[in-house]
Amino acid sequence: MSRVLMFAVALATAAVCGPVQAQPDTALRSSAHDPALIAARKQARDTLPIFQAKFRAHADDYSRFAVKAMFRTDDGRGEEALWVAVFEMADGKVRGRLASAPVAIKGLRPGQPVEFDASHVVDWQYVKGGHAYGHFSTRALMARVSAAERAEAMSFLAPTPLEAGDR
Numbered sequence: 001m002s003r004v005l006m007f008a009v010a011l012a013t014a015a016v017c018g019p020v021q022a023q024p025d026t027a028l029r030s031s032a033h034d035p036a037l038i039a040a041r042k043q044a045r046d047t048l049p050i051f052q053a054k055f056r057a058h059a060d061d062y063s064r065f066a067v068k069a070m071f072r073t074d075d076g077r078g079e080e081a082l083w084v085a086v087f088e089m090a091d092g093k094v095r096g097r098l099a100s101a102p103v104a105i106k107g108l109r110p111g112q113p114v115e116f117d118a119s120h121v122v123d124w125q126y127v128k129g130g131h132a133y134g135h136f137s138t139r140a141l142m143a144r145v146s147a148a149e150r151a152e153a154m155s156f157l158a159p160t161p162l163e164a165g166d167r
Contacts, residue, residue, distance in 0.1 A: 040140035041122040043161070044068075050166050051124040051134065052089055061128055066099055068123035068137065069116055073104040080104050081122055081137070084114055092118050131158040 055065045065086045070079040082100040089095075095115045102108045125134035135157055142150045 036140040036143065037137055040136035044123045044134065044136040045121065047134075047162060047166070048118070048121055048124060050162065051126065054126055055086060055089060062126050064125070064127040064132070066125050067094060067096070067121045069094065069120040070122055071102070071105055071108065071116070071120075074106055075104070078104070082108070084116075089118065094118050094121065128158070128163070132156060133158045133163060134161050136161055 051065070051067070054062055066083050067086055068081050068083050071082055072078075073080050080102055082098060082102055082105075084094065084096040085099045086094060086096040093115055094117075095113070098108055098110050098112045098114050101110050108114070123134065123137045125132050127133075138153070139157065139161060142153060145153070
């Protein structure tokens, strides 16, 4: 299975089947100048108010709220994108538990409480009806895998990153 697909499936499976948990060997390295990821991150940031509204509504059929945020690496020269299971969003801050296993940040562990500025969010997801919405960066990377791999990953993701009417 490709590294891109392992990443997407690990995130989507965790989103649909249970609490987001660390997955081995799922970190993807990408350039800060990757046009597909730049566009995906912009779309995620632009639609973050939709995610926040759904999170605050606490509707029964919504679950697994998580954001992907940028954290400074130990060497101070870069950032690593990590998923965080959200339990509070207020006053421009996000509080949650780290859901990804960091590769370049030794002081963080999955399950550890974290807090950061909402401006660090580069993606988001929630589950409704057994499918994950959001996952803009995952969807952007799907263009890089085979049709079979894409179909497998998309079986966990909602057909579109936003629900009808959320545009």
